[in-house]
Amino acid sequence: MSDVAVEAVGVSKRFRLYHERNQSLKAAFMRGRRAKYDEFWALQDVDLSIPSGKTYGLIGHNGSGKSTMLKCLAGILVPDRGRTQVHGKVSALLELGAGFHPELSGRDNVYLNGSILGMSRKQIDRQFDEIVDFAGLETFIDTPVKNYSSGMYVRLGFSVAINVDPEILMVDEVLAVGDESFQRKCMEKFADFRAEGRTVVIVSHALGTMRSMCDEVAWLDHGKLKGVGRPEELVDEYVGASHEDRVEESATAEEEGPRHNRWGSGEVRITGAELVSDGRVTTKVPTGDEVAIRVHWEAAAPVVEPVFGIALHTLDGVHVTGPNTRDAELRTGTLHGTGWLDLRVPRLMLTPGTYELTAAVFDRSVVHAFDHREKILRFHVLPGTPRDHFGVISLGGAWDLRNESPAGDGGAGAVGRTGS
């Protein structure tokens, strides 16, 4: 086998976007040809060289052409320009259980699906028990698949596809199937694949998985190859860039966007909130940087001892934190006129992502709201140091590995350390 498992040279793929999906002969006669369409280049002159035995990832935002690329590599789509070459037997997992016939039993469908994926009858005979066992469907294998739950359906589909014994496996967003234990089995299977020196090409939005699984990734942006490299670097760069895009979008969106919930009696009003880093107002900050969250206030008449508080939420609504001046035992005195209040954060320990800030000011008993403004600010945390990217916060800890009873004849115990 050569060193390159999959190769794409100058691959371009054009799609037709029909104005009206009316492929009728009438329309063809009327216009003298088929329905009008715009051309859209989903891929433009992409070169890829996927080394054999490696796990290779394709990343990019929706519509970047990564799935199109995978389909070209898998031979489902034919590129309009350029060529693709595959050295070895391919199995593509684009949709699990594609081609299952609902009326047929699981057993019949294993044979059918296996042969669609390129297995011979003998091969399937040999691996049948393993396939069924892996899917965990021993008792249901003679039931028509229309009676399967969706989980059983995809499990069987995955199990067939993974047992095809391909030299090159192409996977599109299908890793997240089944329950916890099935997912673990899948991951183990992938690990086996890698250990056996097979080539895996993955398309996924699960950047964490991509980062840990891939040896190399390619980043596609609007159908063009933006870079190829080590996953840690490229994934971070990609995350950073996609946040920048989003900031630009949201900057305009926020001006016209709908007002978020606001309530309160108005003795003290919150007039704005911003993120200040290095003396400059910003909406994106890398993990671990020093930053101040600034809340602007205004009080038409003197107000005694108001309490300020903020809350941070992730976009999916997880309440990350909610500090307030009373818990911090800050005496605010009597406020009159306008001013601002900073919450200085020496190291922002949020993992990369988008967060929303809610700011509020209450009376001294924290019962009555003067002003409560939900989601007054949206900001983005970019990859920084620490590089943690799972969960919401980083603990900022340092690893310390010791080997207390060294094996063999000695030397000091190995100590591994990685700082953050």
Add this chain to the structure above:
Amino acid sequence: MEGTISQLRVTFASRELLGNLVLRELRGKYKGTSLGWLWSLLNPLASTVIFTVVFGAILRVTPTVGADGLQNYTLFLLCALLPWNYFSGVVNGGMGALLGNANLIKKTSFPRQLLVLAATASLFVTFLIEMAVLAVALLVFGANPLLWLLPTLLLMVVLAVFATGLGLMLSVANVYFRDSAHFVAIGLQVLFYATPVIYPITLVSDVSPDSLVARLHIDSLYFVNPLVHFVEAFRDMLYEHHLPGLGTVLVLLVSAAVSMWAGWSIFNRFSGRLAEEL
């Protein structure tokens, strides 16, 4: 040409998949019905009864006299109706073969022509069973067809090639122009009456020169239809027990070859973009 040869090689290499697809068609077709496989015989039986009553008993079409003095409208009808049913089945099945498997085409990579071939082949199995039943019926009614079984089988294969060519052509046509299916439905209806299935061909071939049919040149146009020759060849062998003329045989072979060649080239020309057009 080179493309055709490599496509042929690919098709041959995936014959096992073809077999599985045929099994899928056959097993899936009548799954869930209580009569199951019987339906594949009940359907032609129903149309036989209808045509026999309407054309044999009410309109009193006189069938030609067959071998050993056999003159039975039902048998006369079946010798042509079964090949016709197979032909129209392949045309319809071919049209649906790609559209009905859109998901498979969009998500997996395999030689697409197998879907059309599987539709053809699974219908051929039903065709074989029906013809076997007909052979038994002919035997019972005194026209022993045993000597003619082998040539009939060959003719069935030639018809299969002819119909599959059309099926390949129409399968892609239907993806690109969705109303092909409706045109074909009308076309098949016209073709059914333009083929001597329910009436003897003598009604058309033996018209007097001053009749309406002759003056409109319908009789000369009529024989352009290859199905006329197919159906007549079946009837020649099974009902009348003689070989079709050499000219007819040539017409059949040439039309099968032309249909297959055209279907195959059109299919390969347009099958590359199927995954995005579906």
